[in-house]
Amino acid sequence: MLPEESDAGNGAPNAVVSRDKAQRAKELAALNEPLLIVKDVQRSFQVGGQKLHVLKGISMELYPKQLVMLRGRSGSGKTTLMNLIGGLDQPNSGEIVFKGHPFHTWNDEQRTVVRRSEIGFIFQSYALMPLLSAYENVELSLRMAQTPRAEWKARVQHCLELVGLGKRMHHRPFELSGGEQQRVAIAKSIAHRPSLLLADEPTAELDSQMGAQVMNVFQNIIEEEKVTICMTTHDPTILEVADHVFEMVDGKFKQY
Numbered sequence: 001m002l003p004e005e006s007d008a009g010n011g012a013p014n015a016v017v018s019r020d021k022a023q024r025a026k027e028l029a030a031l032n033e034p035l036l037i038v039k040d041v042q043r044s045f046q047v048g049g050q051k052l053h054v055l056k057g058i059s060m061e062l063y064p065k066q067l068v069m070l071r072g073r074s075g076s077g078k079t080t081l082m083n084l085i086g087g088l089d090q091p092n093s094g095e096i097v098f099k100g101h102p103f104h105t106w107n108d109e110q111r112t113v114v115r116r117s118e119i120g121f122i123f124q125s126y127a128l129m130p131l132l133s134a135y136e137n138v139e140l141s142l143r144m145a146q147t148p149r150a151e152w153k154a155r156v157q158h159c160l161e162l163v164g165l166g167k168r169m170h171h172r173p174f175e176l177s178g179g180e181q182q183r184v185a186i187a188k189s190i191a192h193r194p195s196l197l198l199a200d201e202p203t204a205e206l207d208s209q210m211g212a213q214v215m216n217v218f219q220n221i222i223e224e225e226k227v228t229i230c231m232t233t234h235d236p237t238i239l240e241v242a243d244h245v246f247e248m249v250d251g252k253f254k255q256y
């Protein structure tokens, strides 16, 4: 019998029902709460005595389990925005609130603590350690996140299986294709159980078939690991699978 079907009037099963429902209500509410709020963010840089205004009032919200893409011409400010979202940089004005943490007012040390446990990064160029196997690369990220050693083996295996590399765990990067290397990088980025993954042009170096494989893996890990993915891309076929696309034009998001 499912907990919902248990008889009324019996104290213990009812307690199970209410706990179960409360938990589910909490989970549903969490899905409707933004994971990240970006509000009227401006970012400029001093370049050769001139002020370069890159972001001129950007606002966006990211929700749990979303696949969101940023597009825009080269130099439009996509990476600048990703650095702000990931707590690597701070805006000149505006707000960035990640899981209730005000990144725009916090110092680097405070942001780093949250970033290490809650955010994963994926780069165009994979950023793997060349002398370590796929397994050791993923394990390294658990070591850096100070995950208890007893959890490493099961977690590394799970993450590599999730990206379809269960049978290639002991290969080193040079023995893997570009798409496989990017999948190792994805396994590495999710190993410490972040709630947000930021991926800067993750498919740019891949042919269309391998790019599609990476996108399948992204969709899979959104379901399995309950992460939100925010990525940049120029590829129109990849944009099609996004839950939402933000297009950056002249330092702002284009309104459709």
Ligand SMILES: Nc1ncnc2c1ncn2[C@@H]1O[C@H](COP(=O)(O)OP(=O)(O)OP(=O)(O)O)[C@@H](O)[C@H]1O
Residues within 6 Å of the ligand: 045, 046, 047, 052, 054, 072, 073, 074, 075, 076, 077, 078, 079, 080, 081
């Ligand atoms: N730290 C910095 N100092 C000075 N200028 C910077 C800095 N970071 C970025 N810029 C400038 O800001 C602009 C936006 O750069 P950004 O890398 O965010 O663009 P992008 O949209 O990611 O481009 P691409 O698609 O080519 O990666 C560029 O003109 C760049 O030179």
